[in-house]
Structure formats: structure tokens, C-alpha cells
Amino acid sequence: MKLPIFFKNRMTEFSLSVIFVIGFLALVLTSNGVFLSRASLQGFLTYLAVPIAIGLAQMVVLCIGQMNLAVGTMGGVSCAIMAVLMADHNLPIWLAIFIGLFSATAMGAINGALVVLTQLNGFIITLGTYTILLGFQYRLVKTFTIDKYPSSLPEFGKRNILGFPYILVVAIITAILLSLFFSRTIIGRRVLATGGNPLAARLSGVSNNRSIFIAHTLSGLLIGVASVITIASLPGINRSIGGDWLLASFAAPIIGGVLMSGGTIAIYGTVIAAGVVRLVDIARAQYSLDPSIVSLSVGVVTLSTVALSEWRRRRTERQNEGMKELI
Amino acid sequence: MxxxxxxxxxxxxxxxxxxxxxxxxxxxxxxxxxxxxxxxxxxxxxxxxxxxxxxxxxxxxxxxxxxxxxxxxxxxxxxxxxxxxxxxxxxxxxxxxxxxxxxxxxxxxxxxxxxxxxxxxxxxxxxxxxxxxxxxxxxxxxxxxxxxxxxxxxxxxxxxxxxxxxxxxxxxxxxxxxxxxxxxxxxxxxxxxxxxxxxxxxxxxxxxxxxxxxxxxxxxxxxxxxxxxxxxxxxxxxGRHLAERKAETRRVDRNATPVIELKNLQTSLGHRNISLSLYPGEVLGMYGLVGAGRSELARSILGLHAITGGEILVNGSVVKIRNFTEALHKYRIGYVTENRKEEGLFLDFPVRKNISVTILAKILQRLSVINPKKEDDIATKYVDRLGIKVVDNNQLALTLSGGNQQKVSVSKWLAAETKILIIDEPTVGVDVRTKASFHELITELANEGLSIILISSDLAEMVAVADRILVMRRYEFVGDLDNSKDYQSMSRSIMNSIQAS
The missing domain is CATH 3.40.50.300 (P-loop containing nucleotide triphosphate hydrolases)
Incomplete structure (x- = not known):
């Protein structure tokens, strides 16, 4: 089979695209076209933006072979900061957004700095910061829902261009910029090199500590983007924001073809996998399935994709083994 | 019995x-x-x-x-x-x-x-x-x-x-x-x-x-x-088969300023009284058995292990090399590792990215963005020059044979135009023909002015390629021999210097 050039070395992404198209068509057909109505399509696309952004935020940390367990509370805290600043302190929207992005980036930078300073794995560090930030989030929001801020932000969230919600466009542009970062900038390449093989990277003059710091900081920035999207797409902010981000943040990149061992990125894969997960969500609403079905199927898909990619990797390695076995 | x-x-x-x-x-x-x-x-x-x-x-x-x-x-x-x-x-x-x-x-x-x-x-x-x-x-x-x-x-x-x-x-x-x-x-x-x-x-x-x-x-x-x-x-x-392949001795100017000189170096790993001079265009062999401390010395010079005494001079001035980044970008020293799969390559990356990793700053276009065309051209240059067998520059390093992998591992240092290259056991696990082509390559690079320290426990390789051979045993040099390129006599002198120590 001859694949379009884009999909060369991207079997996972190709399969996902096919699954997405089939799933999409199935939903259209079984709903007698209702899925294509403006409202339901809008709903589908609007709530795709956050999974894409948090998937990418997890992906940049996975690409150095680490994890960020604090995605949810980092997002929750930065949403809370923005909401509180606008509602209680009457800060202009642009300034609140800037501070929201900045604070998320700073949280990422702190994660990165702690990993570098302690030389512990990001898993442990972010498990710690996750809990600390959860405390912050609860203190900031308490048990209220904060919604007394200018309505122009939620309105922005509802607007769209050619049927595409602005916030989805923001997520897609972020993905494209991220893709350029990894393929076309020195820093991006070095981060990937660290993830691909830290020993070889070090010998090649790459500072692994710097790469680790940058990956976590970038993860923070992307969570900031996800937070801005969240605040724009919801009527108000409460303490549950970010609570369901963790699994989603892993599901998109891992289904999308990112390896846990580091060194790979799959931006298109992450985006399209987020789309597939959204389709499952829609299907649940469509057929009034039990919510557990979604968790179940996302879990099964995640596990089987990982197993499949691992199997494929081992097969390639085995095939090369004979060739390399010289004395 | x-x-x-x-x-x-x-x-x-x-x-x-x-x-x-x-x-x-x-x-x-x-x-x-x-x-x-x-x-x-x-x-x-x-x-x-x-x-x-x-x-x-x-x-x-x-x-x-x-x-x-x-x-x-x-x-x-x-x-x-x-x-x-x-x-x-x-x-x-x-x-x-x-x-x-x-x-x-x-x-x-x-x-x-x-x-x-x-x-x-x-x-x-x-x-x-x-x-x-x-x-x-x-x-x-x-x-x-x-x-x-x-x-x-x-x-x-x-x-x-x-x-x-x-x-x-x-x-x-x-x-x-x-x-x-x-x-x-x-x-x-x-x-x-x-x-x-x-x-x-x-x-x-x-x-x-x-x-x-x-x-x-x-x-x-x-x-x-x-x-x-x-x-x-x-x-x-x-045997006698190797003696037949007698290479001519090369001329190295030993009056020039050494590109790198070690004076009574001591390391935290236990190297003592390590002195050596590497002259421009010279291939200096460092022979010894596994565990003699050769790779460890190389890595110490490049800042991985602490130097506890003595001096390192690059082009005549005393330097302190803190890490591989400094070694590469400031002093133009490269290190081809003996563990090519573990440390030399990004196995999941294409050949192109494996070669360009040391020269990213040199392949930029406007807005400090990497120019893929320049990257590809440089990769092609070294693929051709070293005769690396690839389908294209996007082939993953994982899928290459041992010899070709090693060539990719060397290419990134050549692309970076280092002045000094430390090559550690380059031909372990590669077949005889690739080995010979490697030896030719090393000589060729030295003739072009690259100064090389060759670490090897393969005596035949030492004699075939090095201009001078230092013998290391238990973290000390026990011999410093001019290479006559005659295998039989060299192997005897080297064995003698090991036994005498």
C-alpha cells in the first residue's frame, strides 16, 4: 500500500485518521445527519480544544521520557487565578490572560527546576507539586463558582470562523507552532535529542538539564493555553476544573503514537487522537450510553495502542538483529 | 582424565x-x-x-x-x-x-x-x-x-x-x-x-x-x-597475514605546538602521572586492555570525571574543560564513543538528525529557524564521503548495520569540524572490510590535519593506524613507542612494556 508522503513512518497516525473518518461518518449516518447540525458540530469542536492542548502539554514531557502528573491542578490553579483577578480585582481581560499564561509557565518552570536540582524523575516531582497546587486551587476558589467577570471572554469562546470555534483555532495554531518548535528550532531539536538518548545527547554537547527544564516549562505554557481555552469555553470557574485532565492528557499523545520512553513526538497524532476520544464521548451522548463506557473504551484503546506500537517496535528490532550480528 | x-x-x-x-x-x-x-x-x-x-x-x-x-x-x-x-x-x-x-x-x-x-x-x-x-x-x-x-x-x-x-x-x-x-x-x-x-x-x-x-x-x-x-x-x-599489510610511516611535525597536552594529570578515578602531547595531524594510539583506564581518561579530559591534579593545555594554553558542550563548542574536541548504540546514536532518529545534532547552529536560516535543505545537504555530504549505506537520509539509525552506524556516529564530529577527535574502539563488532575502510578513513582525516587520539585494544589496529603508541595499564602509561608499522616487532615491544611494569 502506498501512503501519502505525510504518513511515511507514521502508521499510527494514518490508522487514527482512518478511524476518525470512519467514526465520524458512522455518527453522521446513525444520527440521520443530526450530528452535522450546527449545534452538535459546534459542541464537538468546541470541547476538542482543551483535550488537544493538554495532550500536547503532556506530550512535551513524555518526549523527554518523563511525565507531568500535575497538568490538572496546574490548569485548575491558573484558571482560578485568571477568574479571581477578573472577578474580584477587575483586571482587564488581556492582563488576566497574560498572568494566567505566565503563572502556568512558571509552575512548569518550577517543576523543571526541581527535577534538575534534585535529579529525581518528573513523576515524583509532579506528584508532589500536584498535591501542593490542589491545595492552592481549593484556597483560591473555595466552594464557589466564579463567574462575575466580563462576558466578552465566554462570548469569544462561542464565536467561530467558517464553523470552526476560535478556541479550536487557537489549539490548532498552538499545535502547528509546537511542531515547528520541534522540527525547526535548535532548542526543540535538543529537547528531542535528550529524550531520544540522553547519553548520546550529552556526548554531542547537548545539556540535558536545560532540555528537561525547557520541556517542563513548555508543558506549563501549554497548560496555560488550555486554561485560557477553558475559561473562554465555560460559563464559570469552580474547584473541579482540571480534575479530569490527567487521563485525557495521557490518552491523546499515547494513542497518537508517542512512546513513554522518550524521543518521539506526534503532534498530528495527538490532535487526531484527541478527536477520536471526543467521538467516543459524542457517541455516548448520542446513544445515551453509560459514562463508564467512555472510560472503558478510552482505557482499552490506550492499552491496545501502546501494546501494538511496542510489538511493532520489537519486530523491527528483531528484523535488524540478524543484520547487525557480526561476530 | x-x-x-x-x-x-x-x-x-x-x-x-x-x-x-x-x-x-x-x-x-x-x-x-x-x-x-x-x-x-x-x-x-x-x-x-x-x-x-x-x-x-x-x-x-x-x-x-x-x-x-x-x-x-x-x-x-x-x-x-x-x-x-x-x-x-x-x-x-x-x-x-x-x-x-x-x-x-x-x-x-x-x-x-x-x-x-x-x-x-x-x-x-x-x-x-x-x-x-x-x-x-x-x-x-x-x-x-x-x-x-x-x-x-x-x-x-x-x-x-x-x-x-x-x-x-x-x-x-x-x-x-x-x-x-x-x-x-x-x-x-x-x-x-x-x-x-x-x-x-x-x-x-x-x-x-x-x-x-x-x-x-x-x-x-x-x-x-x-x-x-x-x-x-x-x-x-x-600470524603473518597482518605483517604483510605494512603501511608507510607518516610524517608528523613534533616541533609544532601540541593541539592538546596533558601534564602530570591525575583524576578522581585514579589516573596518575598522565602526560601526553598530541601534535597537529597526528594519530596518537592509546593501547591497553579493557579496564586499563583509557576511555575513563578521555572522559575525564572532557570534563566528565574530576581532574585532581596536573594540567590540560589546548593549543599551548592551560584550560579547564567543564563538560562535553564546552569541549565541542569552545575547544573543538569530539569524542566517538565505544558504546555506539548506547551513547553514540539516537537509534530512533533518522540518519539526518543523528549527523546534524552537533551543528544545529550552523544550519539556520532567517528567524533562527533550521533550514531542512542545509541539514539534508550536510548529511548527504558525510553519507557520501564515508560511504554510509542508506536508502535516504531519513532512514532510522536503528536499521543500519554496525559498521554503518559507527560511520554515522563519526559523521557528526566531522560535520562539526572538530580539531581534535578522540576515537574509542571504533571497530569493535564490525566486519573486516569495514574495519579496513575505517583505518583508511582515520589516516585520511589525519592527513587533512585532524589530530586524533585512537583508543583501541586491538593491537593490529594500533599498528596499522597510529603514529605513536602509548600503552596504558592500570590507569598509568607504561610505554611510549614510535610505531614502526611492523606488527611483529611492535607487538613484542608492547607486550614487553606491559610485562615490565
């Missing part, structure tokens, strides 16, 4: 290489049998056939007179064969007794019988005449102690045939003599021991019989060692 292990006419080929060609070996009980040969002579392959890692293409293998053919290491273990590898196969976090009984823990009602385990481990260590706390974690032991635990592990499987693969490569002299006591004990108990080593003096101390392999052929088969002088054994190992 009975024939424990009889190997006759065993052959094994790999694509492009006849690793073993009708090899014979007769290992009898109660003897220590030396298996000698240069790197690549086929020793490892033979051991792997005896231990069931490879299946021989032809020939027969008999254990206690019974014809066997091992399809996996377990079958070999069941026939009473145990191997103690260079790389230790112990689990650092487990205790001594857990490690000793790892493969076959004594069970009682399906769970491990701790008392029996202790008894077995104790018994095995007593057989060796060696005392150690059985509950100590292996990670807290010295290298020599680990080796003995490894041997004890072999004994609990009731092995009668014990293969020791370079057991003294990384242990000290006094530890070696303790190990020899153990070997003598095992021998007196009727075991058959195959002893693989590069150190001839040790072989003469402990071995009774000898088999020499050269290019996959057993040129001396199971003869009493005492009948042969050390020089004769060396000649057999080396």
Missing part, C-alpha cells in the same frame, strides 16, 4: 564473515584450558556455541562423550556447563544468596525455602574457599567479590565445565591471585575449566593446555601449554 567437552570441526558463519571454520577443542576434567586469540578471532562465537546462544552450522559437540546440540542457554546449563561472563549477570539489589540461587531457587510447597537457599549458597562459597556475608546486597561488593559470587552461581547448577571469559579484565593483582586459588581448587575437584584471557602471563600461571584461534581457525589445538614459549604463542595468535 576424561573428555568433558569435545568440539570437533565446528563452523559458524554470519553474513559476510566466517566466524569459525572447523574448530577443534578438547577440554578434559581436572585441567585449565586456555582459549587464546585476538579480538575477532572467534573466541566469543565459540563460547556462545558452547553455551547455546548460537547453534553451530556444522560440526559436533560432545559432553562426556554424548553428542549434544544446544538450542538455548538452558539446555547448555542442564548439561553441566556454566559460563562466567565479562559483563556480570548479577542483580545488584539482591543479596548474595539470592543471586547464587537465582536460576534454580530451592522450593518447598511452591515457595522459596530460605534455609535450603542459605545452605546451598554457603556450600558453593565453601567450595570456592571464600567467605562473605550471604545477606549482603551484591551492589555493595567489590568487582572481584562479584566475580566470585558469579562463579558460585555457576557451581550451584552442578556445573562440571566452567567457562571463564576474561575473568581478570577488571580486577586488581591481589584479587587475581585469590581468583587463581579458586580456579586451582575447582581444578583439583575435577572440573574442566576454559580460561579466556588476553593476559599471557596469567595464562602461563594458571593454564595447562591451550587452543589458539586465528580468524576463526584453531591454529593450535589442545596442546600442553608448557611446550610453547610466550613468543611462539603470540606468533600463532597474530
Amino acid at each position: 576424561s573428555n568433558q567437552l569435545l568440539i570437533s570441526k565446528v563452523s559458524k558463519a554470519f553474513p559476510g564473515v566466517q566466524a569459525l571454520n572447523e574448530v577443534n577443542l578438547n577440554l578434559t576434567s581436572g585441567t585449565v584450558h586456555a582459549l587464546l586469540g585476538e579480538n575477532g578471532a572467534g573466541k566469543s562465537t565459540l563460547i556462545k556455541i558452547i553455551t547455546g546462544v548460537y547453534l553451530a552450522d556444522s560440526g559436533s559437540l560432545k559432553v562426556e562423550g554424548v553428542e549434544k546440540s544446544f538450542h538455548n542457554p538452558i539446555e547448555s546449563t542442564h548439561s553441566g556447563i556454566a559460563v562466567v561472563h565479562q559483563e556480570r549477570n548479577l542483580i545488584p539489589e539482591f543479596s548474595v544468596e539470592e543471586n547464587i540461587t537465582l536460576h534454580n531457587p530451592p522450593l518447598k510447597l511452591g515457595i522459596i525455602d530460605r534455609k535450603e537457599r542459605t545452605r546451598l549458597a554457603k556450600q558453593a562459597l565453601e567450595t570456592l574457599g571464600f567467605e562473605i556475608d550471604l545477606t549482603e546486597r551484591v551492589k555493595n561488593l567489590s568487582v572481584a567479590q562479584m566475580q566470585l559470587v558469579e562463579i558460585a552461581k555457576a557451581l550451584v547448577t552442578n556445573a562440571k565445565i566452567i567457562l571463564l571469559d576474561e575473568p581478570t579484565a577488571s580486577i586488581t593483582g591481589s584479587e587475581t591471585s585469590k581468583l587463581f586459588d579458586v580456579i586451582k581448587r575447582l581444578k583439583s575437584q575435577g572440573n574442566a575449566i576454559l580460561f579466556v584471557s588476553h593476559k599471557l602471563e596469567e595464562v602461563y600461571e594458571i593454564c595447562d593446555t591451550v587452543t589458539v584461534l586465528r580468524d576463526g581457525v584453531s591454529v593450535l589445538e589442545s596442546m600442553p601449554l608448557a611446550d610453547y614459549k610466550q613468543g611462539e604463542i603470540v606468533d600463532l595468535m597474530v
